Amino acid sequence: FLGDSLTAGYGLAKEASVPSLIQARLRGAGYPHEVVNAGVSGDTSAGGLSRLDWSLAGDVQILVIELGANDGLRGLPVAGLKQNLSEIITRARARGITVVLTGMEAPPNFGPAYTSEFRDVYRQLAREHDVTFVPFYLQDVAGIPNLNLSDGIHPNEEGSRIVEKTVWSALEPLLATRATDRKNPGR
Numbered sequence: 001f002l003g004d005s006l007t008a009g010y011g012l013a014k015e016a017s018v019p020s021l022i023q024a025r026l027r028g029a030g031y032p033h034e035v036v037n038a039g040v041s042g043d044t045s046a047g048g049l050s051r052l053d054w055s056l057a058g059d060v061q062i063l064v065i066e067l068g069a070n071d072g073l074r075g076l077p078v079a080g081l082k083q084n085l086s087e088i089i090t091r092a093r094a095r096g097i098t099v100v101l102t103g104m105e106a107p108p109n110f111g112p113a114y115t116s117e118f119r120d121v122y123r124q125l126a127r128e129h130d131v132t133f134v135p136f137y138l139q140d141v142a143g144i145p146n147l148n149l150s151d152g153i154h155p156n157e158e159g160s161r162i163v164e165k166t167v168w169s170a171l172e173p174l175l176a177t178r179a180t181d182r183k184n185p186g187r
Contacts, residue, residue: 007039
């Protein structure tokens with residue numbers, strides 16, 4: 001999981017972060033995978049790109065990308081977000097890594113044009129790179145006070161469990177496919 005504070009589990013116990021919840025789900029389902037939480041609070045898409053090589057060290061099979069929230073909060077240029085995420089996807093796929101791209105929404109304070117352009121970057125990248133896509137990482141959590149910490153931005157434990165289910169629904173089919181591909185390498 002390459003991401004920002006939403007991946008890192010800001011304000012939560014380590015075991016309540018989305019990557020930790022996914023790890024527990026993997027164990028419970030009998031998958032041998034180890035989840036690495038490469039979430040850094042405050043990180044932008046450029047920061048994620050700068051630490052990509054470290055994040056891909058080892059036998060990485062699937063990369064879940066959750067970046068862009070801080071780009072949107074800071075009103076950074078959407079073109080830079082797209083370029084950074086595209087480079088992350090391209091470099092991961094060049095290593096044979098399956099990519100899951102999670103979308104993010106920008107806050108409305110930069111205007112509807114920015115918000116729309118920001119949202120569309122994720123859809124465009126998923127289509128251009130043909131990667132698994134979760135349209136909104138915080139689906140059914142964002143803007144719901146009782147699912148977020150008092151800052152109104154970061155999911156609380158209950159919200160984190162909802163995000164985990166959203167991510168798992170995209171991730172599990174990939175795990176099953178990769179397991180089948182490893183058993184049948186000529187496929």
